[in-house]
Amino acid sequence: MKKNRKFITILSLIAAASMVYAAGTISEESLGLRKTDLYSESNVKPDEGKFAAKAPGSSKRFERSYENAPPMIPHSVEGLLPITKNNNACLGCHMPNVAKSMGATPIPPSHFANFRPKTKLDASGKIIKEGKTITNTSDVKVVVHKQDKLYQGRFNCSQCHAPQADIPPAVANNFQPEFRSADAKHKSNFIDVLNEGVDIQ
Ligand code: HEC
Ligand code: HEC
Structure with missing residues (x-):
C-alpha cells in the first residue's frame, strides 16, 4: 500500500x-x-507571392509532379485568364497543329477524346454500358472515343493546369514521385496506359 x-x-x-x-x-x-x-x-x-513573370517562350518547364500529372504552367498567364466560351488564348499556342512552331507542348491526345461510357438505363433501371449490363460504371475498362475536336470537358485549361507563385509552402511536401522512365518527367502517355491495372473487360 x-x-x-x-x-x-x-x-x-x-x-x-x-x-x-x-x-x-x-x-x-x-x-x-x-x-x-x-x-x-x-x-x-497573406503571403504575397509573385506569379511567374516570364512570357510564354522564355520560361522553363517544370518537372511533372508524378507520372502523367497535369503539367503546371511555367509562364506568365497575364492577359490569358479567365478562359471564356469565346476566348481561349491557350489554344493559339498549344493546339497540336501550331504548338511545334510556337515551341509549346502540344495538347495531348487524351484531350481529344471522350472517356465517358455511353450509358443508358434499361426498363428495370439497370445501367447498360456500351452493350453490357453492369452495376457500377467504374467496373469496366475505359473505352476511348477519339474525336477530331478538343473534348469540351478539357476546354477550361486552368481547371487542371495552374500557374505557379513563389510562396514557400506552410508545410513541406515530402512526396517523392517515382517515374518509370526518364521521359515521363516531361511528357505524358496517359492515353496509352489509362487501363493499366484494370482487369475487368
Ligand atoms: C504565346 C504562346 C502561348 C500561350 C498563349 C500559352 N502558352 Fe503555355 N506554353 C507556351 C510555351 C512556348 C511553353 C513552353 C515553356 C516556355 O518556353 O515558356 C508553354 C508551356 C506550358 C505548359 C507546360 C507544358 C510542359 O510540358 O511542362 C503548360 C501546362 C501550359 N503552357 C499551359 C498553358 C495554358 C493553360 C495557357 C492558357 C492560359 C497557355 N499555356 C497559353 C506557349 C504558350
Ligand atoms: C480535366 C483536367 C484537364 C483539363 C481541363 C486540361 N488538362 Fe491538360 N492535362 C491534364 C492531365 C491529367 C494531363 C497529363 C495526362 C494526359 O496527358 O492526359 C495533361 C497534359 C497536358 C499537356 C502535356 C502533354 C504532354 O505531351 O506531356 C499539355 C500541354 C496540356 N495538358 C495542355 C492543356 C490545355 C492547353 C488545356 C485547355 C485547352 C488543358 N490541357 C486542359 C488535365 C487537364
Missing part, C-alpha cells in the same frame, strides 16, 4: 512538471500555420 502511494506521488509530480514545461514552451502563437495570434485577424496578411 505504502509503496503504491509513493508511486502515485511520483507520477503526479512528473505530470505537474511536464505541464509546467509544456506551458513554458508551447505558445498559442506557435500553434497555427500562420504563427501569430489566433484570436485576432487585425495583423494577419
